Amino acid sequence: MILVTGGAGFIGSNFVLDWFAQSEESVINLDKLTYAGNLENLTTLKNDPRHIFVQGDIGDAELVGKILAEHRPRAVVNFAAESHVDRSIHGPGEFIQTNIVGTFNLLEAVRAYWSGLAIAEKSGFRFLHVSTDEVYGSLAKDEPAFSETKRYEPNSPYSASKAASDHLVRAYHHTYGLPVVTTNCSNNYGPYHFPEKLIPLMIVNALAGKSLPVYGDGQQIRDWLYVKDHCSAIRRVLAKGKLGEVYNIGGWNEKANLDIVHTVCALLDELSPRSDKKSYREQITFVTDRPGHDRRYAIDARKIERELGWKPAETFETGIRKTVRWYLDNQGWVSNVQSGDYRKWVEKNYASRA
Numbered sequence: 001m002i003l004v005t006g007g008a009g010f011i012g013s014n015f016v017l018d019w020f021a022q023s024e025e026s027v028i029n030l031d032k033l034t035y036a037g038n039l040e041n042l043t044t045l046k047n048d049p050r051h052i053f054v055q056g057d058i059g060d061a062e063l064v065g066k067i068l069a070e071h072r073p074r075a076v077v078n079f080a081a082e083s084h085v086d087r088s089i090h091g092p093g094e095f096i097q098t099n100i101v102g103t104f105n106l107l108e109a110v111r112a113y114w115s116g117l118a119i120a121e122k123s124g125f126r127f128l129h130v131s132t133d134e135v136y137g138s139l140a141k142d143e144p145a146f147s148e149t150k151r152y153e154p155n156s157p158y159s160a161s162k163a164a165s166d167h168l169v170r171a172y173h174h175t176y177g178l179p180v181v182t183t184n185c186s187n188n189y190g191p192y193h194f195p196e197k198l199i200p201l202m203i204v205n206a207l208a209g210k211s212l213p214v215y216g217d218g219q220q221i222r223d224w225l226y227v228k229d230h231c232s233a234i235r236r237v238l239a240k241g242k243l244g245e246v247y248n249i250g251g252w253n254e255k256a257n258l259d260i261v262h263t264v265c266a267l268l269d270e271l272s273p274r275s276d277k278k279s280y281r282e283q284i285t286f287v288t289d290r291p292g293h294d295r296r297y298a299i300d301a302r303k304i305e306r307e308l309g310w311k312p313a314e315t316f317e318t319g320i321r322k323t324v325r326w327y328l329d330n331q332g333w334v335s336n337v338q339s340g341d342y343r344k345w346v347e348k349n350y351a352s353r354a
C-alpha cells in the first residue's frame with residue numbers, strides 16, 4: 001500500500017480517486033482536514049476497504065511513525081500543504097508550520113521507518129514530494145519556461161515555504177540516501193477545486209450573480225493543467241522516476257488571467273445563460289492587485305516527456321469545458337463548502353480591494 005498525505009484536498013482527492021480507477025493497491029490517506037480538506041470528495045470510497053482515512057497532521061511525527069509501522073507502505077506521496085497564496089499573505093504562520101516544519105517532521109518519521117526496512121523493501125521505497133512551479137519565481141515575457149535547473153526565486157510566503165520543503169527533501173536524499181523524487185507542477189484546475197482559487201471562484205461567483213474580481217490588469221500569465229493530468233504524471237514519476245530527480249509538470253497552456261475569465265464566461269453563457277441573456281462578462285470587475293504578484297509562470301515539461309514518456313491527455317479547451325460542467329452538475333458540493341469560514345475568508349480577502 002501507499003501513504004498519501006493531504007488526500008482530502010483538491011489534487012490529493014483527485015489522485016486517490018484516480019488511483020483506485022487504475023489499481024487495487026490500498027491507500028492510507030492522512031489529512032488534517034483544514035478548511036481545504038473535504039471528505040465529501042471521497043464519498044464514493046466510503047465503504048471501500050482499500051481506502052483507510054486517518055485525520056491527523058503530517059507534523060505529528062509520532063502519529064506518522066505509528067501509521068508507517070502499522071501499515072508498512074511502499075511509498076509516501078506528500079500533497080499536504082497550505083496552498084493558497086492570498087492566505088499566505090494574510091497569515092504566513094500556518095504555511096511555515098505545515099509546509100516547512102510539517103514536511104521536516106514527516107521526513108524524519110519516514111527516515112526512521114525507511115532505515116529499518118529490509119534491503120529489498122528499502123531500495124524499492126519512494127518518497128514523492130508534490131511541489132509547485134511557484135518556487136522558481138516570476139518570468140519576464142520573453143524568458144524561457146522554467147526548466148528543472150532554474151534557480152529558485154520564491155516571492156510569496158507560500159512559495160518560499162514550498163521552496164524550503166523542496167530543499168529539505170533534496171537534503172534528505174543527499175545526506176541520508178532517502179529515495180525521494182520531487183515534482184514541480186503548474187496551476188491545476190478541475191473537479192473539487194476549492195472556490196478560493198481563480199477558476200472555481202469565477203464559476204461560482206458568476207452563477208451567484210456576484211462580481212468577478214480580476215486582480216490588477218488581469219494580464220498575469222499562468223500555465224494551466226487539468227488536475228487528472230497532474231495525477232497521471234505523479235503516478236508515472238512514482239513508477240519510473242529516477243531517485244533524487246526533479247520533474248517539472250505542465251501542459252504548455254500559458255494564458256492571461258483575463259482570458260481565463262473570458263473563457264469561463266463564454267462557457268457559462270453557452271451552458272447556463274443568465275436570465276437577462278447578457279454575458280457573464282458584465283460581472284467582471286478589476287480590483288486591487290495581489291501584493292508581490294508574480295507576472296508569469298510557464299513550465300518546460302520536456303524532461304518528463306523525454307525521460308518518462310508522459311504527456312497530458314487534455315487540452316485547455318477540453319479540460320475547462322469538463323470543469324465548468326462539473327461545477328454546474330455539482331452545485332450541492334459548492335454550497336456545502338461555502339461555510340461560515342469560507343464567507344469570512346471572502347470578506348477578508350476582497351473587502352479591502354478597491
Ligand code: NAD
Nearest residue numbers: 006008009010011032033034036037057058080081083188
Ligand atoms: P489544497 O489546499 O486543496 O489541499 C491541501 C490538503 O492538505 C487539504 O486536504 C488539507 O486538509 C491538507 N493539509 C493541510 N495541512 C495539513 C497538515 N499539516 N497535515 C495533513 N494534512 C494537511 O491543496 P491542493 O491544491 O490540492 O495542492 C496539493 C499540493 O499540490 C500542495 O502541496 C501544493 O503546494 C501542490 N501544488 C498545487 C497546485 C495547484 O494548482 N493547486 C499546483 C502545483 C502544486
Ligand code: DAU
Nearest residue numbers: 083084085132133134186187196197198213214215220257
Ligand atoms: O502555479 C502553481 C500554483 O497555482 C500552486 O502552487 C498554488 O497552490 C495554487 O493556488 C496556484 O497559485 P496561483 O496564485 O497562481 O492561483 P490562484 O488561483 O490563487 O490565482 C491564479 C491567478 O489569478 C493569479 O495570477 C491571481 C489571479 N486571481 C486570483 C484570484 C483568487 C485573480 O485575478 N482574482 C482572484 O480573485
